[in-house]
Amino acid sequence: MxxxxxxxxxxxxxxxxxxxFHLSNFLLDYFRVKASKNFAFExxxxxxxxxxxxFIVLFVFIIYPVFExxxxxxxxxxxxxxxxLFNYTWAIxxxxxxxxxINNLGWLIVVPTLSTFFGLVIANLADRIWWGSIAKxxxxxxxAISFVGAGVIWxxxxxxxxxxxxxxxxxxxxAVALGFEPQAWLTIPLWNNLxxxxxxIWIQTGLALVIFSAALRSIPNETLDAARIDGASELKIxxxxxxxxxxxxxxxxxxxxxxxxxxxxxxxxxxxxGQWQTEVLANLxxxxxxxxxxxxxxxxxxxFCILIGVIPILAWNLYRHKQEQNV
Amino acid sequence: xxxxxxxxxxSQLLLLLFVIAWIVPTFGLFIxxxxxxxxxxxxxxxxxxxxxxxxxIYRTKGKEDQIKxxxxxxxxxxxxxxxxxxxxxxxxxxxxxxxxxxxxxxxxFKDETEITVFENGDYVWKSKEEFKKKKGKRIFVSAKxxxxxxxxxxxxxxxxxxxxxxxxxxxxxxxxxxxxPLIICSYFAYxxxxxxxxxxxxxxxxxxxxxxxxxxxxxxxVLTIYNDFGALFGVSAKSYPGIWMAHTGFGLASTTFLLWNxxxxxxxxxxxxxxxxxxxxxxxxxKIVVPLSIPSFASIFILQFxxxxxxxxxxxxxxxxxxxxxxxTAKLKELxxxxxxxxxxxxxxxxxxxxxxxxxxxxxxxxxxRGLVAGSVKG
Numbered sequence: 001m002x003x004x005x006x007x008x009x010x011x012x013x014x015x016x017x018x019x020x021f022h023l024s025n026f027l028l029d030y031f032r033v034k035a036s037k038n039f040a041f042e043x044x045x046x047x048x049x050x051x052x053x054x055f056i057v058l059f060v061f062i063i064y065p066v067f068e069x070x071x072x073x074x075x076x077x078x079x080x081x082x083x084x085l086f087n088y089t090w091a092i093x094x095x096x097x098x099x100x101x102i103n104n105l106g107w108l109i110v111v112p113t114l115s116t117f118f119g120l121v122i123a124n125l126a127d128r129i130w131w132g133s134i135a136k137x138x139x140x141x142x143x144a145i146s147f148v149g150a151g152v153i154w155x156x157x158x159x160x161x162x163x164x165x166x167x168x169x170x171x172x173x174x175a176v177a178l179g180f181e182p183q184a185w186l187t188i189p190l191w192n193n194l195x196x197x198x199x200x201i202w203i204q205t206g207l208a209l210v211i212f213s214a215a216l217r218s219i220p221n222e223t224l225d226a227a228r229i230d231g232a233s234e235l236k237i238x239x240x241x242x243x244x245x246x247x248x249x250x251x252x253x254x255x256x257x258x259x260x261x262x263x264x265x266x267x268x269x270x271x272x273x274g275q276w277q278t279e280v281l282a283n284l285x286x287x288x289x290x291x292x293x294x295x296x297x298x299x300x301x302x303x304f305c306i307l308i309g310v311i312p313i314l315a316w317n318l319y320r321h322k323q324e325q326n327v
Numbered sequence: 328x329x330x331x332x333x334x335x336x337x338s339q340l341l342l343l344l345f346v347i348a349w350i351v352p353t354f355g356l357f358i359x360x361x362x363x364x365x366x367x368x369x370x371x372x373x374x375x376x377x378x379x380x381x382x383x384i385y386r387t388k389g390k391e392d393q394i395k396x397x398x399x400x401x402x403x404x405x406x407x408x409x410x411x412x413x414x415x416x417x418x419x420x421x422x423x424x425x426x427x428x429x430x431x432x433x434x435x436f437k438d439e440t441e442i443t444v445f446e447n448g449d450y451v452w453k454s455k456e457e458f459k460k461k462k463g464k465r466i467f468v469s470a471k472x473x474x475x476x477x478x479x480x481x482x483x484x485x486x487x488x489x490x491x492x493x494x495x496x497x498x499x500x501x502x503x504x505x506x507x508p509l510i511i512c513s514y515f516a517y518x519x520x521x522x523x524x525x526x527x528x529x530x531x532x533x534x535x536x537x538x539x540x541x542x543x544x545x546x547x548x549v550l551t552i553y554n555d556f557g558a559l560f561g562v563s564a565k566s567y568p569g570i571w572m573a574h575t576g577f578g579l580a581s582t583t584f585l586l587w588n589x590x591x592x593x594x595x596x597x598x599x600x601x602x603x604x605x606x607x608x609x610x611x612x613x614k615i616v617v618p619l620s621i622p623s624f625a626s627i628f629i630l631q632f633x634x635x636x637x638x639x640x641x642x643x644x645x646x647x648x649x650x651x652x653x654x655x656t657a658k659l660k661e662l663x664x665x666x667x668x669x670x671x672x673x674x675x676x677x678x679x680x681x682x683x684x685x686x687x688x689x690x691x692x693x694x695x696x697r698g699l700v701a702g703s704v705k706g
Contacts, residue, residue: 006498009567010499010502014507017506018510025607044524053515054579057511058534058576060576062545062576062579063533069548072547072548125341125345132342135342139346142349144685144688144695145353147656148680152676155673168372170351205349210700211700259539266656270660282541286640286643289644307544317535317538317539
């Protein structure tokens, strides 16, 4: 399609929604003047105008699909015949599925921990150094890059050439310079998972960094100064004042990255597509969504497993929200 | 200025180490995208800043190019292709002794023909008798190649590989998929904050629950709806409006939540005063709330835009892989499969896909960070 027709499509799409709100409210005002001043009625119509589009979208794209996916997990591949727990027993016995669960657990342990840790350390370092904000910008930059783009960047880093050839991947060039054999990093089972996780850590450290930076600024300076006057070392201050102060923030960052990691798809799909024992749930699910014309039953089981992973976080968020509302 | 202590030097070094580790991968990609594809395939990008010495083999032209001057036959030409910037310092005519001659010297072949090779690759091959062979002779050269960068890869990728079209497609997906949720959700968030209606708290709780629901839970049913819809009206199930609405749906919870978080910090007296003066909710929204929310709109716009721009999964499921619909990330993934060894295409393609996010990042970083922090402190 040409630039022109794309622009028209875009414009029509956006204008549609602008006009919806504008015209419906205009009509309501118009009839209000004519008809009786029934405030309650007018208000409820306006509430409907305000929330209906969002609610319909929410229902069609989130609420209904969640329950439909759970229902489909008990049905066969075309979603027509009830098969009970068959899809679940298949999953438990499937080697790919087991591998995915183990890998996902590995991701869940390694990535949030290291991202949070690096973020915290860098935020603390950068806070006290005059070129700290430039450093933060640079480390934060991968947040703006797509997972696929990051995949290409790191695939290039991990590139492998035979022992005799010139290495063009940086990691292998370093390995060779240090006197080791070059390795095809992404094909070494178990270790390759770590190399894939490194990409996610590289991206998410920036997120942890900016949130920690904002939180660090909220620590009262008097507290820190008092500790310094009392002769506490920087390390002691870090462990005894900063860490306890940031407890909530650490928890929040941890949950955000955990949710992201549970859904990790792009990196695996672009780099290994689950080969060499790097399979994860989201990639396996995508695979089953389209394999052999699509298997909605198995795909749904896998999606449901990802949901189970986020349910504790979901419950915790709701609990906190309720507490805030009561205050 | 603090005095230079061991701790401060140590922290500077540590931070520098982190910065280097974080920037090097992207930097390497960027440099590689500017290098000549033949050089890129055989040497690391870190060698591109220095003059490198290479040993190469070229072949002279054959009998078709000979000219007769006086009693001798000559073949005069240049060993290099166009655009090659290299400086020969030695050459040879046999594989056993590839740097036998100084540049400018004359070498004698077994058939008694003579060749002189010059620094810039020009050569003169002289013979008493007519040249008879179609194929020329092999010339071994040792050359220095100074750092050189080119934009050829960008031309190739944007025009021939179809990334230019994919770039436009991504815009056509990302702009509406950012603006539509912003429009819908601003009304929604207003209603959640300032309007009283039955079920409001439940709706808010639903939004907070939806924040963390994985996308994967929604894909299969939504795809089924699209397929049924397409079949019913005889249109394609994969279309731009389709993906806009999908992105709107998947981004709705976070957009609403962020806006709601912002709107409830506005002073309620102001809104109530406007209401008492007889302004409708619509007037209040358009004339008071929207102007005050511009900075928060900017943050949310950036977050959602980057999310959509960088998304792969939704694009794969809800758009065709046809050139008129394929988005950048999907195209890049396709290239990873089909052109896995052509690093000039991959590095350049990846960098093209990163231009818009990086531009937004560097020009609007403040809003980006504000959005992220706002989203995290509460959520």
